[in-house]
Amino acid sequence: MLTIGKIARATGVTIDAVRYYERERLLAPARKSRAGYRLYGADTVRRLKFIRHAQQCGFSLAEIRELLELRTRERSCCKDVRSVAIAKRAQLDARIEALQELAQALDRLIEACDDDAKPLDDCPILGALEGAFQGESRPRAAPAANRARS
Amino acid sequence: MLTIGKIARATGVTIDAVRYYERERLLAPARKSRAGYRLYGADTVRRLKFIRHAQQCGFSLAEIRELLELRTRERSCCKDVRSVAIAKRAQLDARIEALQELAQALDRLIEACDDDAKPLDDCPILGALEGAFQGESRPRAAPAANRARS
DNA sequence: CTTGACCCTGGTACCAGCTCCAGGGTTTAG
DNA sequence: CTAAACCCTGGAGCTGGTACCAGGGTCAAG
Numbered sequence: 001m002l003t004i005g006k007i008a009r010a011t012g013v014t015i016d017a018v019r020y021y022e023r024e025r026l027l028a029p030a031r032k033s034r035a036g037y038r039l040y041g042a043d044t045v046r047r048l049k050f051i052r053h054a055q056q057c058g059f060s061l062a063e064i065r066e067l068l069e070l071r072t073r074e075r076s077c078c079k080d081v082r083s084v085a086i087a088k089r090a091q092l093d094a095r096i097e098a099l100q101e102l103a104q105a106l107d108r109l110i111e112a113c114d115d116d117a118k119p120l121d122d123c124p125i126l127g128a129l130e131g132a133f134q135g136e137s138r139p140r141a142a143p144a145a146n147r148a149r150s
Numbered sequence: 151m152l153t154i155g156k157i158a159r160a161t162g163v164t165i166d167a168v169r170y171y172e173r174e175r176l177l178a179p180a181r182k183s184r185a186g187y188r189l190y191g192a193d194t195v196r197r198l199k200f201i202r203h204a205q206q207c208g209f210s211l212a213e214i215r216e217l218l219e220l221r222t223r224e225r226s227c228c229k230d231v232r233s234v235a236i237a238k239r240a241q242l243d244a245r246i247e248a249l250q251e252l253a254q255a256l257d258r259l260i261e262a263c264d265d266d267a268k269p270l271d272d273c274p275i276l277g278a279l280e281g282a283f284q285g286e287s288r289p290r291a292a293p294a295a296n297r298a299r300s
Numbered sequence: 301c302t303t304g305a306c307c308c309t310g311g312t313a314c315c316a317g318c319t320c321c322a323g324g325g326t327t328t329a330g
Numbered sequence: 331c332t333a334a335a336c337c338c339t340g341g342a343g344c345t346g347g348t349a350c351c352a353g354g355g356t357c358a359a360g
Contacts, residue, residue: 005336015337016319024317035326037337050276057259058252061317071276078273082263085275089256096249099242102208106239109207113232123221123228155306165307166349174347185356187307211347 001039004030011048018048026051026065058092151189154180161198168198176201176215208242 008015018038021027027047030038047068054064063084070080112124158165168188171177177197180188197218204214213234220230262274 003337014319017317019338020318033326033337035337036339037326056252057255058249067276078263078275081273081275082260085256085260085263089253089260092249092253092256096246096253099208099246099249102206103239103242103246105207106235106242110232110235110239113228113235123231153307164348167347169308170348183307183356185307186309187356205347 001041002045004038004040007040007045007048010045011052013048013052021048021051021061024061024065026061026068057088059088063088151191152195154188154190157190157195157198160195161202163198163202171198171201171211174211174215176211176218207238209238213238 002010004015004018007013008018013021018027022029022038027044030040030044033039050068051061051064054067055061059067067081067084070084109124152160154165154168157163158168163171168177172179172188177194180190180194183189200218201211201214204217205211209217217231217234220234259275
């Protein structure tokens, strides 16, 4: 039986985070000692490691909760887990692609600015950022201004 | 002279965001009409477009403020701007690489789970997430538990 | 003159994922 | 016995970038 401090050190999660996970229903409410101290067993160590690893794999706490619930649901099988992972994988790909586009846009800007110490007025980077330039995608889907005139 | 609603529509930024940028010193305090209405000129339109484009390039508002300050500082030159862009580019690369590692880790998990509807107890994904697995990097740099015993 | 669109300020709420604090009680080492 | 180290609850604060609200003033059209 581990107290919260010990399980925290054992799993590399802070004490506050453990309590937070309990509040957020990623951990079942812990058994308590007479004094009200939380007591944990090996199962919670495993669960916390699961959470940590899944976070490192890019899952949000909400997604992790979903995985954990899948695990305790009778009727679900491995395939369900797999499909969650695949969906996450696709999300990740989209995110990577978006970042790569950003990187390319930045590259174009950097390239345009061959480093011969121009005055700022001629800086092609600032100029490009100022005017409408290559991308100009995402017109922000009908800004709707404010709550006014909706 | 544009009122805030007009400049918002002209630049694709919400009214609230324009006011927020003013508070956060990305825009100089606007000139006001007798009634206290903010009035903007073409320079602010350009500045807002700059902000929007820079955001699309992955710059945070703090970084954008830095760029804008560079621009109004006498002694700075194009090279300074360029080096900010290059630093951002490097950051972006690191982020992309990290995500690609995640994607690979997920791929390994998905691959391990060849979809023949195993019961959950045998699910290799859940198993891998639970135990110490391939990566196990980043032991979270001395967790320090809580403020206690520091 | 009235309606409705627009603007103001100052404040609160939201997202995630914690972190930290006050003000207590408990356990353990010396 | 005492002091340090640990634990509790409940709540606030943080990050970034807004969104939204109340309660008011202003402006233009009909």
